[in-house]
Amino acid sequence: xxxxxxxxxxxxxxxxxxxxxxxxxxxxxxxxxxxxxxxxxxxxxxxxxxxxxxxxxxxxxxxxxxxxxxxxxxxxxxxxxxxxxxxxxxxxxxxxxxxxxxxxxxxxxxxxxxxxxxxxxxxxxxxxxxxxxxxxxxxxxxxxxxxxxxxxxxxxxxxxxxxxxxxxxxxxxxxxxxxxxxxxxxxxxxxxxxxxxxxxxxxxxxxxxxxxxxxxxxxxxxxxxxxxxxxxxxxxxxxxxxxxxxxxxxxxxxxxxxxxxxxxxxxxxxxxxxxxxxxxxxxxxxxxxxxxxxxxxxxxxxxxxxxxxxxxxxxxxxxxxxxxxxxxxxxxxxxxxxxxxxxxxxxxxxxxxxxxxxxxxxxxxxxxxxxxxxxxxxxxxxxxxxxxxxxxxxxxxxxxxxxxxxxxxxxxxxxxxxxx
Amino acid sequence: xxxxxxxxxxxxxxxxxxxxxxxxxxxxxxxxxxxxxxxxxxxxxxxxxxxxxxxxxxxxxxxxxxxxxxxxxxxxxxxxxxxxxxxxxxxxxxxxxxxxxxxxxxxxxxxxxxxxxxxxxxxxxxxxxxxxxxxxxxxxxxxxxxxxxxxxxxxxxxxxxxxxxxxxxxxxxxxxxxxxxxxxxxxxxxxxxxxxxxxxxxxxxxxxxxxxxxxxxxxxxxxxxxxxxxxxxxxxxxxxxxxxxxxxxxxxxxxxx
Numbered sequence: 001x002x003x004x005x006x007x008x009x010x011x012x013x014x015x016x017x018x019x020x021x022x023x024x025x026x027x028x029x030x031x032x033x034x035x036x037x038x039x040x041x042x043x044x045x046x047x048x049x050x051x052x053x054x055x056x057x058x059x060x061x062x063x064x065x066x067x068x069x070x071x072x073x074x075x076x077x078x079x080x081x082x083x084x085x086x087x088x089x090x091x092x093x094x095x096x097x098x099x100x101x102x103x104x105x106x107x108x109x110x111x112x113x114x115x116x117x118x119x120x121x122x123x124x125x126x127x128x129x130x131x132x133x134x135x136x137x138x139x140x141x142x143x144x145x146x147x148x149x150x151x152x153x154x155x156x157x158x159x160x161x162x163x164x165x166x167x168x169x170x171x172x173x174x175x176x177x178x179x180x181x182x183x184x185x186x187x188x189x190x191x192x193x194x195x196x197x198x199x200x201x202x203x204x205x206x207x208x209x210x211x212x213x214x215x216x217x218x219x220x221x222x223x224x225x226x227x228x229x230x231x232x233x234x235x236x237x238x239x240x241x242x243x244x245x246x247x248x249x250x251x252x253x254x255x256x257x258x259x260x261x262x263x264x265x266x267x268x269x270x271x272x273x274x275x276x277x278x279x280x281x282x283x284x285x286x287x288x289x290x291x292x293x294x295x296x297x298x299x300x301x302x303x304x305x306x307x308x309x310x311x312x313x314x315x316x317x318x319x320x321x322x323x324x325x326x327x328x329x330x331x332x333x334x335x336x337x338x339x340x341x342x343x344x345x346x347x348x349x350x351x352x353x354x355x356x357x358x359x360x361x362x363x364x365x366x367x368x369x370x371x372x373x374x375x376x377x378x379x380x381x382x383x384x385x386x387x388x389x390x391x392x393x394x395x396x397x398x399x400x401x402x403x404x405x406x407x408x409x410x411x412x413x414x415x416x417x418x419x420x
Numbered sequence: 421x422x423x424x425x426x427x428x429x430x431x432x433x434x435x436x437x438x439x440x441x442x443x444x445x446x447x448x449x450x451x452x453x454x455x456x457x458x459x460x461x462x463x464x465x466x467x468x469x470x471x472x473x474x475x476x477x478x479x480x481x482x483x484x485x486x487x488x489x490x491x492x493x494x495x496x497x498x499x500x501x502x503x504x505x506x507x508x509x510x511x512x513x514x515x516x517x518x519x520x521x522x523x524x525x526x527x528x529x530x531x532x533x534x535x536x537x538x539x540x541x542x543x544x545x546x547x548x549x550x551x552x553x554x555x556x557x558x559x560x561x562x563x564x565x566x567x568x569x570x571x572x573x574x575x576x577x578x579x580x581x582x583x584x585x586x587x588x589x590x591x592x593x594x595x596x597x598x599x600x601x602x603x604x605x606x607x608x609x610x611x612x613x614x615x616x617x618x619x620x621x622x623x624x625x626x627x628x629x630x631x632x633x634x635x636x637x638x639x640x641x642x643x644x645x646x647x648x649x650x651x652x653x654x655x656x657x658x659x660x661x662x663x664x665x666x667x668x669x670x671x672x673x674x675x676x677x
Contacts, residue, residue: 113526118529118531118534120533120534120537173521173526175519175528179478179479181476181479182504182505182541183505185523187524
């Protein structure tokens with residue numbers, strides 16, 4: 001009841017100098033706008049990196065045999081030497097909520113040779129139809145297209161094609177140590193050449209139909225090294241991985257490792273964590289500028305009202321009451337600024353989110369932490385920005401009022417009333 | 421990163437010509453002794469039949485091969501059995517290695533980046549073929565032990581790479597019998613002093629008039645159950661061979677000459 005009175009007084013006091021209040025509230029509103037936008041842009045960069053880093057090849061979640069990630073051994077297939085029912089495994093993974101697609105993969109190291117040129121490459125055996133939902137690498141052909149199912153065809157990167165001096169239609173030799181100790185070797189036709197902008201993929205990577213690679217490596221059709229999973233929301237990878245573990249555990253697959261990108265791409269995860277950590281700093285800097293402006297206004301207000309405070313004191317209000325009025329005023333000002341900030345921020349956010357600023361005319365694609373980042377300034381909605389902004393704004397309002405409040409509380413009533 | 425030291429590659433593919441009397445000369449430096457062992461086991465030229473057995477955690481296999489060599493610069497190895505692998509061949513000329521794949525009838529030159537890769541699925545690397553005879557150039561050689569071991573008079577040589585040498589081993593230790601200059605074992609260490617692999621020589625036999633270890637086994641230190649063993653069945657020295665023989669055309673011939 002008494003509290004309500006103090007708030008009401010604070011609110012009324014705000015409007016005694018309308019112009020000053022509006023200007024100060026605007027400063028806070030613009031601070032909020034800036035903070036939220038900066039955080040959203042940072043989140044946009046992180047999202048762009050994760051979308052591309054996981055979307056080009058790896059997928060957002062990967063399933064492997066437990067020992068796979070340590071050595072990437074040819075023998076570390078899912079289900080061990082006997083392999084697994086790949087179709088059933090894929091069906092089970094696809095049934096997990098949040099999973100958009102799943103594709104099996106076989107991996108090997110090998111040589112590609114054309115004429116007198118030979119390069120060491122990573123060989124991927126893929127189901128190109130299923131890859132569509134998981135990876136974008138096979139959407140970036142600059143010549144030709146993906147190998148046909150079960151064919152002896154090969155897709156390679158533009159840089160590798162340059163190093164081998166081959167083009168689509170040319171024949172290359174592929175050599176890879178097979179699981180039976182022999183040296184798998186065969187002739188392949190280049191079906192397509194892609195360019196991703198990522199050095200490793202463009203320069204030392206080749207993909208062929210999964211059944212073809214299995215046969216080259218003397219692996220049975222049930223033996224795959226990886227199931228890559230595409231999710232609708234990359235940020236839900238950890239939860240999707242847990243759900244997958246639960247679902248597969250129920251089906252008896254206990255020797256599998258289910259890793260979200262945060263685990264299999266620790267570098268990218270750290271980069272994202274760094275971006276998130278810097279958000280707090282961004283907000284702190286924005287409001288550090290605002291705090292002095294608000295403190296100045298508040299201090300001026302208290303000087304002007306020395307007589308008023310003296311009268312109130314003379315009427316029996318303690319110094320704490322005076323201080324409280326000043327702080328309440330500032331908080332009310334902050335809330336006003338927050339409301340105004342929300343009103344100006346929301347439409348800009350929505351507009352920018354839907355029409356990201358494309359700086360492609362200014363910069364080429366960038367490779368950051370192994371992920372391709374388009375030079376597009378996009379912003380992401382998130383709770384982080386608004387919450388950090390609001391907290392920053394209100395903390396600013398309170399901190400800015402503390403010193404003026406102390407000054408106001410110390411006004412000696414008799415001296416002030418006497419005009420001294 | 422494994423690399424065999426030249427002497428052993430020499431032992432492997434190029435048994436020696438200069439049949440030095442297996443007698444210890446006075447005032448020889450360790451370097452001179454190692455060089456003499458090296459020359460003894462090599463030759464101007466040689467031709468032989470060998471069996472290479474490879475045992476890994478996942479499979480074991482055996483390849484029968486015929487080998488030719490000329491000096492330190494040339495070597496040709498052709499698989500003759502099993503039928504599935506027959507015709508597969510490796511040609512070494514100086515620092516370069518080519519592999520012939522009969523199934524696709526293509527020859528592949530091993531790129532520099534893959535010289536440390538496995539040779540024919542064994543525990544030897546392509547580089548082992550190439551880095552022959554550089555031992556005394558690339559390493560400083562000291563005697564680590566001299567005396568009797570298990571009743572046999574031996575030297576133990578400690579080889580440390582010269583500062584500028586482009587070698588992968590941090591240290592090589594090997595034991596040589598004094599009486600006949602036969603190597604008995606070698607141990608290969610990385611730069612941090614960890615044992616990387618061991619090589620054992622045994623079954624010393626006389627081919628022609630020359631005594632050589634007819635069996636050698638390499639074992640990776642991190643996988644003691646794995647090994648590659650080479651056994652010579654037959655070996656001739658000073659056969660008439662010329663550099664022309666070590667051509668890409670010979671490499672692709674399926675019949676052994």
